[in-house]
Amino acid sequence: xxxxxxxxxxxxxxxxxxxxxxxxxxxxxxxxxxxxxxxxxxxxxxxxxxxxxxxxxxxxxxxxxxxxxxxxxxxxxxxxxxxxxxxxxxxxxxxxxxxxxxxxxxxxxxxxxxxxxxxxxxxxxxxxxxxxxxxxxxxxxxxxxxxxxxxxxxxxxxxxxxxxxxxxxxxxxxxxxxxxxxxxxxxxxxxxxxxxxxxxxxxxxxxxxxxxxxxxxxxxxxxxxxxxxxxxxxxxxxxxxxxxxxxxxxxxxxxxxxxxxxxxxxxxxxxxxxxxxxxxxxxxxxxxxxxxxxxxxxxxxxxxxxxx
Amino acid sequence: xxxxxxxxxxxxxxxxxxxxxxxxxxxxxxxxxxxxxxxxxxxxxxxxxxxxxxxxxxxxxxxxxxxxxxxxxxxxxxxxxxxxxxxxxxxxxxxxxxxxxxxxxxxxxxxxxxxxxxxxxxxxxxxxxxxxxxxxxxxxxxxxxxxxxxxxxxxxxxxxxxxxxxxxxxxxxxxxxxxxxxxxxxxxxxxxxxxxxxxxxxxxxxxxxxxxxxxxxxxxxxxxxxxxxxxxxxxxxxxxxxxxxxxxxxxxxxxxxxxxxxxxxxxxxxxxxxxxxxxxxxxxxxxxxxxxxxxxxxxxxxxxxxxxxxxxxxxxxxxxxxxxxxxxxxxxxxxxxxxxxxxxxxxxxxxxxxxxxxxxxxxxxxxxxx
Numbered sequence: 001x002x003x004x005x006x007x008x009x010x011x012x013x014x015x016x017x018x019x020x021x022x023x024x025x026x027x028x029x030x031x032x033x034x035x036x037x038x039x040x041x042x043x044x045x046x047x048x049x050x051x052x053x054x055x056x057x058x059x060x061x062x063x064x065x066x067x068x069x070x071x072x073x074x075x076x077x078x079x080x081x082x083x084x085x086x087x088x089x090x091x092x093x094x095x096x097x098x099x100x101x102x103x104x105x106x107x108x109x110x111x112x113x114x115x116x117x118x119x120x121x122x123x124x125x126x127x128x129x130x131x132x133x134x135x136x137x138x139x140x141x142x143x144x145x146x147x148x149x150x151x152x153x154x155x156x157x158x159x160x161x162x163x164x165x166x167x168x169x170x171x172x173x174x175x176x177x178x179x180x181x182x183x184x185x186x187x188x189x190x191x192x193x194x195x196x197x198x199x200x201x202x203x204x205x206x207x208x209x210x211x212x213x214x215x216x217x218x219x220x221x222x223x224x225x226x227x228x229x230x231x232x233x234x235x236x237x238x239x240x241x242x243x244x245x246x247x248x249x250x251x252x253x254x255x256x257x258x259x260x261x262x263x264x265x266x267x268x269x270x271x272x273x274x275x276x277x278x279x280x281x282x283x284x285x286x287x288x289x290x291x292x293x294x295x296x297x298x299x300x301x302x303x304x305x306x307x308x
Numbered sequence: 309x310x311x312x313x314x315x316x317x318x319x320x321x322x323x324x325x326x327x328x329x330x331x332x333x334x335x336x337x338x339x340x341x342x343x344x345x346x347x348x349x350x351x352x353x354x355x356x357x358x359x360x361x362x363x364x365x366x367x368x369x370x371x372x373x374x375x376x377x378x379x380x381x382x383x384x385x386x387x388x389x390x391x392x393x394x395x396x397x398x399x400x401x402x403x404x405x406x407x408x409x410x411x412x413x414x415x416x417x418x419x420x421x422x423x424x425x426x427x428x429x430x431x432x433x434x435x436x437x438x439x440x441x442x443x444x445x446x447x448x449x450x451x452x453x454x455x456x457x458x459x460x461x462x463x464x465x466x467x468x469x470x471x472x473x474x475x476x477x478x479x480x481x482x483x484x485x486x487x488x489x490x491x492x493x494x495x496x497x498x499x500x501x502x503x504x505x506x507x508x509x510x511x512x513x514x515x516x517x518x519x520x521x522x523x524x525x526x527x528x529x530x531x532x533x534x535x536x537x538x539x540x541x542x543x544x545x546x547x548x549x550x551x552x553x554x555x556x557x558x559x560x561x562x563x564x565x566x567x568x569x570x571x572x573x574x575x576x577x578x579x580x581x582x583x584x585x586x587x588x589x590x591x592x593x594x595x596x597x598x599x600x601x602x603x604x605x606x607x608x609x610x611x612x613x614x615x616x617x618x619x620x621x622x623x624x625x626x627x628x629x630x631x632x633x634x635x636x637x638x639x640x641x642x643x644x645x646x647x648x649x650x651x652x653x654x655x656x657x658x659x660x661x662x663x664x665x666x667x668x669x670x671x672x673x674x675x676x677x678x
Contacts, residue, residue, distance in 0.1 A: 005528050005529065008524075008527075008528040009525065009528055012521065012524050012525065012528070016517075016521060106359060106391070110359065112362075113359060113360075113361030113362055113363065113364075114361045114362025114363030114364070114367065114559075114563075115362060115563075116541075116563040116564055119545075207516075207517065211516075211517060211520065212516040212517060212519075212520050212540070212542045212545060213545065214516065214540075214541060214542075214545070214564070216361065216364075216514075216516060216540060217358075217359050217361075217391075218514070219516050219517070219540075221515045221516070221517055221518070223517065252518075252521065253521055253524075253525060256508050256510070256518075256521055256522045256525045257525040257528065257529065259506075259507065259508045259509060259675055259676070260475065260506050260508050260522075260525050260526050260528075260529040260531075260675075261506075261529055262506065262674040262675055264676055265676070266676075267509040267511065267676065268511065271509075271510075271511045
């Protein structure tokens with residue numbers, strides 16, 4: 001197999017990992033603030049349909065990305081309103097959001113299935129895109145691919161180096177203590193949920209305006225759930241998301257390629273490989289239960305009421 | 309949407325051969341026709357598993373319904389219920405049957421058993437179920453010989469490929485899939501004996517992301533024509549963006565691949581719906597298993613791309629005519645399997661039963677048979 005084939009496969013992995021990275025980075029921030037939002041799949045669906053409709057009606061795929069982001073943000077705010085304000089159960093609310101997102105996206109997108117748009121253009125980064133090997137793998141993609149990579153490092157920097165990030169983490173660890181210290185627990189959680197939603201919506205819009213420029217009900221096809229899983233896989237550490245998302249996308253594309261190359265392997269086993277790889281990785285991580293417990297935001301999934 | 313047509317289709321092919329014969333005759337008139345007390349106009353219900361949308365499996369059935377309504381005019385009054393999940397199917401059939409619909413088309417393989425159950429409850433309603441294999445006195449089934457159009461597509465692909473490598477994206481290892489891949493490859497070798505087919509199983513009927521990735525990896529491995537038996541236009545989009553060719557599936561996908569689409573398989577249920585409704589109206593309906601292809605019009609060939617050379621276009625039209633008038637059998641020997649073993653000797657052809665249960669790839673298909 002020559003180098004060009006490898007390069008094109010690895011470039012494919014970087015693109016396939018993009019929606020996972022975007023949605024998982026958003027969910028990670030949300031969970032670090034103590035909110036477990038299982039509605040990522042539904043928010044991605046809403047982002048995908050709104051993104052497609054905006055791109056289709058305006059003729060501008062970038063507007064589609066923006067519309068997807070805003071739609072996802074609104075979904076995130078809805079989640080925050082229900083779980084922070086009304087203190088609804090987070091798991092149930094998240095699942096409801098997924099179901100709602102599925103139904104709503106089908107309803108909104110009713111007349112648009114089967115329409116075609118011109119997808120986002122590739123934006124080769126000047127200078128970087130001409131690098132041998134790395135250029136075509138990393139720097140000849142559409143905008144959201146770069147955003148996803150920058151986002152992972154951005155979230156890492158935000159959580160570990162900024163005051164706001166510290167506030168967010170302390171809210172996630174112990175909202176009561178944070179509140180007594182004068183931190184704005186609810187506002188922080190609202191913001192985190194909105195960010196998580198916006199990134200999920202953006203990821204959905206990437207699918208419908210760039211990855212497969214079309215709208216079809218069910219096109220998110222479980223990627224939101226994988227994003228939620230990746231957050232646990234990464235033990236709530238942003239940079240580890242890169243490893244997880246690339247591993248997952250890489251095994252997925254690798255199994256398709258091994259078939260195209262005519263290797264004599266069982267296709268059902270191959271299809272299960274990405275999931276198997278994640279399970280193996282999780283087992284390796286959880287050999288040390290203490291490490292998981294130390295990393296898990298302590299208040300994850302628990303409602304907070306300010307005692308007065 | 310992933311559930312449409314369902315995994316159970318595997319069973320369809322296997323069992324179809326044995327199930328096609330045994331119809332209970334007791335409820336029928338002496339002439340074999342199943343007669344019901346008709347009310348005019350005939351109310352007809354259509355049940356689709358997907359949202360209708362503007363492309364794909366259910367959309368093609370909706371086009372068929374509209375065609376029937378147009379041809380038969382005020383003799384019939386039809387309604388479509390879309391996006392019916394398997395779990396809700398029975399309730400929808402009952403509701404249609406009890407609201408005066410006397411002919412009901414259920415258009416997913418997974419609707420087979422619910423249709424059978426409801427058909428027994430409503431003897432004065434006639435049911436027609438797509439792609440299944442069970443029948444009852446008031447229930448028939450129908451399916452398409454999609455492989456006929458795939459054979460013609462293979463003729464075109466063989467002439468157009470420069471790398472002599474074709475990619476085929478496959479959903480599940482069922483006879484329908486082996487039939488289309490084998491027929492395609494037989495056509496391919498007729499115009500280009502050196503060309504090979506690389507297969508990729510994606511184990512889904514519909515997942516745009518995965519179909520795109522499969523198409524991308526096929527492109528990376530050097531194919532320059534992509535065919536698929538999955539349902540999304542993602543492979544067509546990939547072909548268009550790489551400046552290579554693709555074969556459309558279910559619907560005309562020219563919107564997604566104005567330059568890429570060479571030709572393709574189009575499902576066309578309209579003529580069948582007209583004929584069936586007419587038979588019911590005229591008291592000439594009986595429960596049958598219909599497996600129609602190019603001749604009956606259930607399967608059509610998408611328009612040939614202007615890039616196809618004239619001699620190939622002529623050959624396609626010649627073979628199409630021969631298939632339609634029954635003088636050409638695609639699965640005629642000598643046919644070898646992947647290991648080079650002679651499966652069909654020269655001068656012999658596969659029987660209908662063998663076709664229904666087909667489980668092997670012909671020589672020239674690379675990649676595992678399941």
